[in-house]
Amino acid sequence: MAKNPADNKQRIDQPTGTAFVGHEWDGIEELNTPLPRWWLWTFYLTIVWSLVYVVLYPAWPLVNSATEGVLKWTSRGQLAAEMKAAESDRAPLVNALAAIPVEQLVSDQKLYQGAVAGGSAAFKVHCVQCHGSGAIGSKGYPNLNDDDWLWGGDIGAIHYTLTHGIRNPDHPETRQSQMPAFDGILTPAEISSVVSHVQSLSGKAKPNAKGAEIFANNCASCHGTDGKGLREFGAPNLTDNIWLYGSDKATLTQTIKLSRQGVMPRWNDKLDSVTIKMLAAYVHSLGGGEATPAAAAPAPATMEAKAANGQP
Template structure:
């Protein structure tokens, strides 16, 4: 057998390694020396770089520099730069922010950033919501759309476990109260209230007996109860017949978490300002002495 080390390619004068594929043989061409030297230099450089700038968390190199440390310094610098504005927002009553346009703009931009971190998971990046999650761009509010009401909702949540001051309402499941036929009549009446069908006398009677106490005789809703307006064509869970049947028969029980134990006061104010600025925010209502007295006497009245 011929030793492949003894065989030389006639065209190049290079030894053959003995591998052959369809008549094509592999040459034993050595790497250029300059390439070998550069490769060795990069290995040495890499070893030194790891010693000087290790990539392991919480491990400082010989230079004392780390990317995590650099990030911490940058964050601290940003926090220090924002501190005066954040402090000013924190000490300014929520209903007085609008009186300082520059501070209000800062609050809105801060709220925009906080919204992307804490709220988009449910309300979406554009705050348009989805089924079961309110659209914050429209002017339909279950509990009030002035900036103080929004702040209260953010602080204490809606039916949020662990928050004694959370806004709370509970619609009964009428499948346990009414027959399927009655629920069907009631659905027809609710659709008629929104202009989606003809008036239904039987459904109207059922509505007056079972629903008007929360939604009002005309179906306009009651914010004190968190009961939605049924006449505006805006539906949280859908206004088609199947969705309304599900809502009336089984009821809904949406929950929004309370944020007062997760976010600081200034951040909640900034979020309130941002949500209020989206397009559906309402003007702050003028305080009414009778309403204030009633609120003080009622444990269920919102405290904002």
């Protein structure tokens, strides 16, 4: 039963010394305990602050935009300003990289280290999906930390591969090699013999005379008579312990029987020339990069000349 409010003016809660307000529900009564003044003033200040914020900054959403605020500030505008400042800071490095032929980059260590740093960032965006965050690769994707290269490991060769890709059917300057599928060319027994011979080249099986003969007649033209590969064809070295797909019998059988036709995208239609140079420097720095040959290959120089003339 509700109490008479007049009675509650005289009623004090003995344990706390606080007056009752006169509300009761199912035997539970409410004490007259007002909020602390500091809390109330803080609450009022937050209301004032919110009103000031609404006036100064974007706050109310509209159909296609939002209220601009007196200060005209936006997070996109701040980002654009920061990006412009970053581009301004990078401009000397970018201009220097644009001017230097890629084959000469390694000789300028300060510029080379700047390119490596930029290439590391670009690699994390564009290359880790296949080569991994540590560039160690995986099945079908080369490890870029070793010294085993299909097409060449000097910075010019790496730059050319990045620029033009591998087996891009829409690009005439792409790296191109094709290992035939020997299913139907060789019998299963002959393929098995070749597998044994290939494994013997790296000490994984005993020599197979029949396989060596078949290899000499069908495979040596690209992989070399000694099996160490020929870079002009992108043919891998079969005598070491570095394998792109695997060295077990089942994997090698599949490779020889059905072939492999891995594709690496060309980046000259996706990235600017300076970013590609940075990527080339980064990959070259990973541990397996080779010295630039005394007579640099003409292909990268041709590419540089085209870039200077504004050609793709």
